[in-house]
Amino acid sequence: DGGITQSPKYLFRKEGQNVTLSCEQNLNHDAMYWYRQDPGQGLRLIYYSQIVNDFQKGDIAEGYSVSREKKESFPLTVTSAQKNPTAFYLCASSIDGLAGGPTDTQYFGPGTRLTVL
Amino acid sequence: RKEVEQDPGPFNVPEGATVAFNCTYSNSASQSFFWYRQDCRKEPKLLMSVYSSGNEDGRFTAQLNRASQYISLLIRDSKLSDSATYLCVVNPASGGSYIPTFGRGTSLIVHP
Numbered sequence: 001d002g003g004i005t006q007s008p009k010y011l012f013r014k015e016g017q018n019v020t021l022s023c024e025q026n027l028n029h030d031a032m033y034w035y036r037q038d039p040g041q042g043l044r045l046i047y048y049s050q051i052v053n054d055f056q057k058g059d060i061a062e063g064y065s066v067s068r069e070k071k072e073s074f075p076l077t078v079t080s081a082q083k084n085p086t087a088f089y090l091c092a093s094s095i096d097g098l099a100g101g102p103t104d105t106q107y108f109g110p111g112t113r114l115t116v117l
Numbered sequence: 118r119k120e121v122e123q124d125p126g127p128f129n130v131p132e133g134a135t136v137a138f139n140c141t142y143s144n145s146a147s148q149s150f151f152w153y154r155q156d157c158r159k160e161p162k163l164l165m166s167v168y169s170s171g172n173e174d175g176r177f178t179a180q181l182n183r184a185s186q187y188i189s190l191l192i193r194d195s196k197l198s199d200s201a202t203y204l205c206v207v208n209p210a211s212g213g214s215y216i217p218t219f220g221r222g223t224s225l226i227v228h229p
Contacts, residue, residue: 108160
């Protein structure tokens with residue numbers, strides 16, 4: 001059964017801690033993305049990767065880091081430098097990365113809700 | 118000006134009503150357009166793509182107006198289950214990459 005999985009579903013972090021959110025896909029998609037969604041707000045792009053071992057900053061990359069060592073995996077680390085990390089984090093993938101076209105659609109994982117205590 | 122703008126609503130309509138949402142975009146070079154549906158506390162799911170000629174899927178019709186730079190979504194015969202937030206997504210062309218830009222969403226509440 002192909003899809004995108006994110007774990008954990010809920011995550012609680014103390015101030016000053018780094019946490020890593022997992023995102024795995026078995027769709028054989030080249031491109032993967034991380035978004036943040038705050039209540040009543042749209043999705044804001046944190047990082048994206050169009051190919052293994054390469055990734056680009058999105059609109060709000062400060063305080064976050066990513067890696068793309070495998071095609072299937074794109075973990076996101078929320079560092080202590082991120083001042084307001086409480087949010088809903090969504091991972092997505094699309095079929096083509098560098099060869100991608102404008103009609104590529106994104107498929108989303110179920111999301112991780114991060115709360116800072 | 119925001120790249121993609123939507124009226125946040127909520128649009129409060131009775132079952133059976135017809136309701137329409139618009140979404141405006143600022144980048145005239147945008148190549149493709151989509152509507153996603155997002156239920157409360159869930160991930161967005163693709164509802165439909167929007168083509169130049171317009172497209173229809175059951176009770177849902179999407180239209181693109183390139184001259185005025187907006188897309189629309191029409192829902193006929195609204196069901197209670199249509200209650201959700203509808204996100205407009207635009208793929209602008211930028212240096213050969215197509216990174217989607219999301220609107221904030223329009224909230225729809227269908228009541229009995």
